[in-house]
Amino acid sequence: MxxxxxxxxxxxxxxxxxxxxxxxxxxxxxxxxxxxxxxxxxxxxxxxxxxxxxxxxxxxxxxxxxxxxxxxxxxxxxxxxxxxxxxxxxxxxxxxxxxxxxxxxxxxxxxxxxxxxxCVATLLEGSTTQLVDTRKTTPNMRVFEKEAVRCGGGRNHRYNLSDGVLLKDNHIAAAGGVREAIEAARAHAPFVREIEVECETFAQVEEAIAAGADIIMLDNMDHDAMAKAVAFIDGRAKTECSGNIDAHNVQAIADLGIDFVSSGALTHSAxxxxxxxxxxxxxxxxxxxxxxxxxxxxxxxxxxxxxxx
CATH class of the missing domain: 3.90.1170.20 (Quinolinate phosphoribosyl transferase, N-terminal domain)
Structure with a gap:
């Protein structure tokens, strides 16, 4: 450390x-x-x-x-x-x-x-996808658990709520939509912050690209839906896959060309x-x-x- x-x-x-x-x-x-x-x-x-x-x-x-x-x-x-x-x-x-x-x-x-x-990182070897953690850590243990992820060959996502902008489903609902949430975040956040938005549907992906999101999280999508989304994004934003990813299923997304896969299991289930x-x-x-x-x-x-x- x-x-x-x-x-x-x-x-x-x-x-x-x-x-x-x-x-x-x-x-x-x-x-x-x-x-x-x-x-x-x-x-x-x-x-x-x-x-x-x-x-x-x-x-x-x-x-x-x-x-x-x-x-x-x-x-x-x-x-x-x-x-x-x-x-x-x-x-x-x-x-x-x-x-x-x-x-x-x-x-x-x-x-x-x-x-x-x-173990999980080894399953992604040969792909371009990088393994990252989440904020699903034990209270008062985050500094230790995120250090352990790095030590095991993963990377850290944001450390806490002050560390980056991630607009999830409830943020989007509160703002009134994907575009509204991104515009509000862009107006408020420091210019050095990238804007990440969680998308559950292809329509939300389209809206996020149109609004200029920097990172698009494909949340709980099936393989075909993620493949369609990645093809549509086509490098205009970084991509992240999330939603119940662990050692049992991580290889299934290795062929999609997604930039990052985030897994809460790294810290809450090890x-x-x-x-x-x-x-x-x-x-x-x-x-x-x-x-x-x-x-x-x-x-x-x-x-x-x-x-x-």
Whole structure:
């Protein structure tokens, strides 16, 4: 993940996730380990897939203790296999135990989306159509899930409602028609914004072309209707296909010459990739030499401190 995005957008969300999981203290860890002791634990893949989210995984532990170290044996975007050791995390054992679930939740979710996106993108190989995501993301997870789509070989559609103009069926109904909606958007939106309009019928496609739409989304049309629309548009606007597209049917549109296919399934239907932290071992010697945690006897509850302190 871009380091600036990780710090400004992702880190506050990671802190919220940690605060959700540790409201007062990690009772289990505090009971068995009241003081800092160095330890190490391995990150293991339990299924084949595409890895994504190691930066987020590492930052989760760094928020709890910036002295935590993650030695990586794989990188985001790598294809990994079951049983493969992906990383080793070393630090205060309390941090390893308290941060484990949140860190794994991010890594499993992001890797699952990257894996599924890679699967769908592979089915479009050899065509000119590019795979993009949608705004159908888990609340407060969009920055992570869209990063995972990119990691898996897809591209991002607009990030949010401020990022681009997309006139959907209800916008068109509110404006009074396709032409009216496009004209209103053209008059209001900054000149750098392209205007995309959702069309469900050939008549709407004709109206969108006449009104000067930049991108035409062919929504829930059958194959023949899309072929007719693409032939009519004939390069006068970019084309996008949308509507219940997933790994089962994406190849059916690969021959149409559509520029983009958007799929909400990339983020709302991808299963997680199973990864686990295993083989925790206490390290000999003092924390100063083994993990840099000597003298850090504060309980692992202060997740609001700056990670650089």
């Amino acid at each position: 871009n380091p600036i995005t990780l710090t400004t957008v992702a880190e506050p969300l990671i802190r919220q996730a940690l605060a959700e999981d540790i409201t007062n203290e990690d009772v289990s860890t505090a009971a068995i380990m009241p003081d800092a002791r160095p330890a190490a634990v391995d990150l293991i893949a339990k299924a084949d897939g595409v890895l994504c989210g190691l930066d987020v995984f590492e930052r989760t532990f760094a928020i709890l203790d910036p002295e935590t170290r993650v030695q990586r044996f794989a990188a985001d975007g790598d294809s990994v296999c079951a049983g493969q050791t992906l990383a080793t995390v070393t630090g205060d054992v309390r941090v390893l135990l308290s941060g484990e679930r949140v860190a794994l939740n991010y890594l499993q979710r992001m890797s699952g989306i990257a894996t599924y996106t890679h 299963p997680i990739l199973d990864v686990s932290m295993k083989h925790l071992r206490m390290l000999d010697g003092n924390a100063d030499s083994e993990a840099g945690v000597a003298g850090n006897n504060a309980p692992v509850t202060d997740i609001h401190r700056e990670s650089g302190q």
